[in-house]
Amino acid sequence: MNPARPGQRGVGRHTPGATDPSYFHRCPNTAKRALRDHQEHHRPQAPRTPQARRPASAGSTTTARWLSATVCSPSPGVGHEGVLGQRLLDHGEEYFSYALGFAVIGLMWVRHHVFYRGIDHIDTHLTVINLVYLGLIAFLPYPTRILGLYGSQPAAVILYATTIVLVNIVARVNVVHALRAGLLTEAGRREVRRREHWFIVPAVFLASIPIAFASPRAALYCWSLLFILPALQRRLAMR
Secondary structure, eight states: OOOOOTTSOOOOOOOOOTTOHHHHHHOHHHHHHHHHHHHHHHOOOOOOOTTOOOOOOHHHHHHHHHHHHHTSOOOOOTTOTTHHHHHHHTTHHHHHHHHHHHHHHHHHHHHHHHHHHTBSOOOHHHHHHHHHHHHHHHHTHHHHHHHHHSTTSHHHHHHHHHHHHHHHHHHHHHHHHHHHTTOBOHHHHHHHHTTTTTTHHHHHHHHHHHHHHHOHHHHHHHHGGGGGHHHHHHHHHHO
């Protein structure tokens, strides 16, 4: 391009491009790309408005609401200082489910540790049964989470209760196999005999399943019977 003098327009050299028909014959591919870029550059764009959003699905909406209520810190405006405390109190069922899940998994871990402390040697069957048991323990946080989110629905209570029943049954299969295969030490046998009334925990959760169809909250109250379990076991052991 020739430099422009003061008061004069610059005169540029003509470069073949999208407006030159002969250019399409000499460089068809390059010309097509140039024409496409030219059209994209001059295409009118719709104005963006704050209301233009991608519609969210029902699942993502529910998840977003839960995350905004539990993870993001609410910022109440002036005159709404009590909103934060109320929102924290609204998640009472989740706090209950986390406390219950921690207590249940902790108790099962202690019992599992005490049981294997009395094992003299292991075999293949005991290993397989133990893997099934640990798989159920690894799955347990999921129904615990569901219980915290949907504790007022029967399906959430039934899922959690069924999982606890299965965990206790597999744990008992572990003990029975160890006894029959002679895998326990003498101290281990004495510890197992102290747990003759192992069926109380699964019985309570199993009984809560039909109750959950009528009232999920009543089924949760039914689980409170487990707090008197140690005293009840001691009374039964003294007979």
